Amino acid sequence: MSKLTNKSIVITGATGGIGAAIARALAADGAAITVADLSQAAADNLAGEIATAGGKAIGVAVDVRERAQVRAMLDKAAEAFGRVDVLFNNAGIAQTRPFLDITEEDWRLVTDVNALGVLIGMQEAVKTFQRQAASGLGGGGKIVNTASIAAKQGYEPLAHYCASKFAVVAMTQAAARAFGKEGITANCFCPGVVATPMWDVIDKGFRDNKLTTKENEAFDSFAATAVLGRASQPADLVGVARYLASSDSDFMTGQSLMVDGGMVFI
Numbered sequence: 404m405s406k407l408t409n410k411s412i413v414i415t416g417a418t419g420g421i422g423a424a425i426a427r428a429l430a431a432d433g434a435a436i437t438v439a440d441l442s443q444a445a446a447d448n449l450a451g452e453i454a455t456a457g458g459k460a461i462g463v464a465v466d467v468r469e470r471a472q473v474r475a476m477l478d479k480a481a482e483a484f485g486r487v488d489v490l491f492n493n494a495g496i497a498q499t500r501p502f503l504d505i506t507e508e509d510w511r512l513v514t515d516v517n518a519l520g521v522l523i524g525m526q527e528a529v530k531t532f533q534r535q536a537a538s539g540l541g542g543g544g545k546i547v548n549t550a551s552i553a554a555k556q557g558y559e560p561l562a563h564y565c566a567s568k569f570a571v572v573a574m575t576q577a578a579a580r581a582f583g584k585e586g587i588t589a590n591c592f593c594p595g596v597v598a599t600p601m602w603d604v605i606d607k608g609f610r611d612n613k614l615t616t617k618e619n620e621a622f623d624s625f626a627a628t629a630v631l632g633r634a635s636q637p638a639d640l641v642g643v644a645r646y647l648a649s650s651d652s653d654f655m656t657g658q659s660l661m662v663d664g665g666m667v668f669i
């Protein structure tokens with residue numbers, strides 16, 4: 404038995420680089436995972452892989468910007484596994500734009516997923532946790548948000564992405580204050596430069612905007628600032644995810660843990 408055995412854990416953006424690593428690892432720990440992402444087929448695929456490996460998982464399609472879909476995601480998790488213990492708000496998108504070129508449309512695109520999506524996820528998760536407490540299923544509940552080094556530093560040309568991630572930290576702190584008395588915690592972790600499809604998008608954006616010329620040049624130059632001397636892999640985020648999902652972090656709330664190989668010291 405691990406501390407996560409039979410914990411019902413919902414992960415958004417769960418078929419992406421970081422989300423999938425966390426989903427696989429926590430399923431191997433014995434948690435029941437709701438694999439939630441835009442594509443039902445991709446979610447079912449990963450849930451099937453987890454089941455084949457002996458774990459428990461369901462796949463759910465969700466667009467985190469849509470409250471009704473987020474509500475349905477949490478209800479499906481509760482229906483499949485009896486309750487919801489943890490929500491990872493991990494879905495996110497990035498876009499590279501020089502500061503002066505960011506349009507209102509760019510701003511809305513990025514902040515709708517990364518900030519509004521997290522607000523909706525947190526609100527609906529708290530309602531789920533409160534409902535469980537009122538119906539004798541046990542109180543408490545954990546929210547874990549994926550923030551970023553970009554939640555602590557403004558990077559050009561990612562101003563709107565950074566703003567969306569600063570917002571994640573703000574909402575994490577506010578929710579921690581709002582729901583602490585109910586035993587509901589909210590924390591986030593802040594990855595650095597992780598080799599996932601998201602960085603392919605960022606790196607291409609640097610080239611498209613003529614800020615770099617070579618493939619992976621932006622990725623390599625950002626990653627080179629990590630004092631541990633390498634870029635992150637999704638597996639580097641599994642330890643912090645496991646900690647924040649388990650009872651080991653019960654007395655911690657409102658916090659942002661930097662797991663970036665030593666890029667940003669706060």
Ligand SMILES: NC(=O)c1ccc[n+]([C@@H]2O[C@H](COP(=O)([O-])OP(=O)(O)OC[C@H]3O[C@@H](n4cnc5c(N)ncnc54)[C@H](O)[C@@H]3O)[C@@H](O)[C@H]2O)c1
Pocket residue numbers: 415416417418419420421422439440441442465466467468493494495496497516520549550551552593594595596597598599600601602
């Ligand atoms: N890769 C990095 O270097 C890095 C660094 C810091 C923080 N992060 C954050 O980590 C999280 C995961 O990113 P990743 O690197 O694994 O990227 P990724 O692109 O591999 O995965 C992101 C996932 O989010 C999903 N998604 C996007 N929009 C969605 C929406 N509207 N509704 C539901 N799902 C949606 C995508 O389909 C994808 O599977 C993001 O929040 C990202 O901002 C990444």
